[in-house]
Amino acid sequence: MMKKVFAEIVNIGDEILYGQITNTNVQWLSTELDKIGVKVVRHSTVADEEAPILQILAEAASRADLILITGGLGPTKDDITKKTLAKYFDTELVINETILAHITAFFEARGREMNESNRLQAAMPAACTPIFNRLGTAPGMWFEQNGKVFVSMPGVPKEMEILMEDSILAKIQAFFQTPVIHHKVIHTIGIGESMLADAIADWEDSLPPHIKLAYLPNWGQVRLRLTGMGEDKEKLVEEVHAEMHKVLPLIDKYVFGFDNDELEAVLGETLAAQGKTIATAESCTGGYLAHLFTKVPKSSRYFMGGAVVYSNQAKIDQLGVLPETIDEHGAVSEATIREMAMRVREVFKTDIGLASSGIAGPDGGTPEKPVGTIWIGYADGKEVFTKKLLLTQDRLINIRMTANILLDTLRRKLKEMY
Amino acid sequence: MMKKVFAEIVNIGDEILYGQITNTNVQWLSTELDKIGVKVVRHSTVADEEAPILQILAEAASRADLILITGGLGPTKDDITKKTLAKYFDTELVINETILAHITAFFEARGREMNESNRLQAAMPAACTPIFNRLGTAPGMWFEQNGKVFVSMPGVPKEMEILMEDSILAKIQAFFQTPVIHHKVIHTIGIGESMLADAIADWEDSLPPHIKLAYLPNWGQVRLRLTGMGEDKEKLVEEVHAEMHKVLPLIDKYVFGFDNDELEAVLGETLAAQGKTIATAESCTGGYLAHLFTKVPKSSRYFMGGAVVYSNQAKIDQLGVLPETIDEHGAVSEATIREMAMRVREVFKTDIGLASSGIAGPDGGTPEKPVGTIWIGYADGKEVFTKKLLLTQDRLINIRMTANILLDTLRRKLKEMY
DSSP: OOOOOEEEEEEEOHHHHTTSSOOOHHHHHHHHHHHTTOEEEEEEEEOSSHHHHHHHHHHHHHHOSEEEEESOOSSSTTOOHHHHHHHHTTOOEEEOHHHHHHHHHHHHHTTOOOOHHHHGGGEEETTSEEEOOSSSSOOEEEEEETTEEEEEEOSSHHHHHHHIIIIIHHHHHHHHTOOEEEEEEEEEESSOHHHHHHHTHHHHHTSOTTEEEEEEEETTEEEEEEEEEESOHHHHHHHHHHHHHHHHHHHGGGEEEETTOOHHHHHHHHHHHHTOOEEEEESTTTTHHHHHHHTSTTGGGTEEEEEEEOSHHHHHHHHOOOHHHHHHHOSSSHHHHHHHHHHHHHHTTOSEEEEEEEOOSSSOOOSSSOTTEEEEEEEOSSOEEEEEEEOOSOHHHHHHHHHHHHHHHHHHHHTTOO | OOOOOEEEEEEEOHHHHTTSSOOOHHHHHHHHHHHTTOEEEEEEEEOSSHHHHHHHHHHHHHHOSEEEEEOOOSSSTTOOHHHHHHHHTTOOEEEOHHHHHHHHHHHHHTTOOOOHHHHGGGEEETTSEEEOOSSSSOOEEEEEETTEEEEEEOSSHHHHHHHIIIIIHHHHHHHHTOOEEEEEEEEEESSOHHHHHHHTHHHHHTSOTTEEEEEEEETTEEEEEEEEEESOHHHHHHHHHHHHHHHHHHHGGGEEEETTOOHHHHHHHHHHHTTOOEEEEESTTTTHHHHHHHTSTTGGGTEEEEEEEOSHHHHHHHHOOOHHHHHHHOSSSHHHHHHHHHHHHHHTTOSEEEEEEEOOSSSOOOSSSOTTEEEEEEEOSSOEEEEEEEOOSOHHHHHHHHHHHHHHHHHHHHTTOO
């Protein structure tokens, strides 16, 4: 059995301490380290000042095997991470000619002038191995000391991520000989975390000790992540695969994808494969459902368009909802949602129509139709399906949940599940 | 001059270290402490285990005056913050009858049964002052030791925020006699951070030392935050007010609001006040612009609806764009955007129409119209305004930037700025 590797993540930046920016790097790094079987034991954020940086480096080295550092590598005078690292490792800063050539080319390509502080970005602590940054001018730095590894990276999320993916993750795995890890993510919708846990409890209890399960809930969706840890990659992939195929029949109704799949994109591919087109008629979701469809590249293959019919008049003019339907039953009613779903597919000449109408709040509720009362509708050439939801008091949550429930409805219909 | 108060924020939770949840508490707390003039010197996240909690408490106490702790107060066995705090302060856990009554009432109101671990949430370290939690069953805890303050709060963001706002912020200000602080935020759009800094450089240099300026950029908007620090509230408010009125004439064209204002809501109020209505015709923004309008409560007063006209046929059928316009000039052209903006206000019978059509990417670009080529349009009864944008390669960034630029166009037109 291999030794467990412990890591700490250190973010350097006054702007984080002041609350001016969200520290997204720490979650990204934690997730990536978790995936390669490295245990993160502490996150710390300290100021752009020498004393706290030296202090956290010494503290982290006393506890962890691997210390990942982000931030403080820019060319401005505030950014003192590099100088402080040189001091911590008792080493000189030396101009690295390869990096200098890269920085020079970077400025030339952009037709910008290079000044002394830009040139000094090529100065590297002699004790480190520089890590090439193909997106920017601040290289990463890899230090080894007493069997421990310190890695310093830029704070710009995209640059940090590219450095990790290009080389640092592989270097960490090689240096620490971390175990072989294999992940499989199963995406579900339409079932809560605790119901899901009940449904698969026996299977979960029977998992071998080297395969772990995590529940990752998010906006009405729950991801199940299986993580196998071992030494033989091929064998591990087979074992994880076998466990996945044991659990899938138990939750088949709720599974919409695997690994990096997104619901909107999966549904789009299903629509494209089935040669079907779709349109949306939105009142309370106000364009958000159309946005979910259209944020997917190439969605114009199946998404023809949508009507955001906020006023009653727009429902009548744009979709041809009958005025007497709205007069008799109101805009938030089964009769209206039925017409909206049916009419939108005729208006846009599509196979499928989806519709929403409800009281998103915080105002506009009545005793009969309180805030959170929302009707959803689905229509194709053969059937019309409607459903009344009772959601929350919060406008944004109601909008997002309604859109997600409509996507889940579409998913079930495309799979002919009800 | 009062003594500077230094604070550390400690988050306790394995789920943060594993990267399973975003730590939103730390940014919220940092911002609130910054607002009352407390300097945050470190953020730390540690595991739900006794040893690292005891360690970080001792470390933080050696550096800071105020230690804010979140997480680990739930009723499950993983949550050991309270027991560990009792150990750290060498004190007993004692059932607090007032809190027990609150928890009992909480469960009764929900018709749920209360078990022993729920009852134990009323057990408080004898050394602390409990802080009432009106949203949940886990009270906060306030400890004082050697002139330092430790505050423990639940990790659920809404509960933590309510505890802070209800009482903890005021208790901190009273205990440390922090200076009087007054903030004023100015929201701008349509000007970059460095251009803005150039425009107000002389004024910024002339600010008195007790009034500070911060730039907070976000999605094409830049907030300017003025923070005054002093002892006399009334005088301070007047001074900040006077400085604000010096800078406003320099940036008047870009200012859309103050303090907690949001662009969509400000524009909505302007439309309502001017008695104007609006509709949207979206191709490349695909419903996102309509969503920005409709996520604002009561937007049905001025937002009548929108057409998401993704296909050319939808542009023709829904808006009445002439087929020959699309044939001759293409969907991404000035001729088409002009018709879209003009026609959508006729179709929805509104005063104003906004329109977008472009190549959001990542596919679909041509040498003449590369990815990021986007036309926007504005029409009212008197004029039609169109503009060609050249944005990025990233689909989501293009969608959001286009929507923001359309909102800024609307803002300028409503103010008769061009």
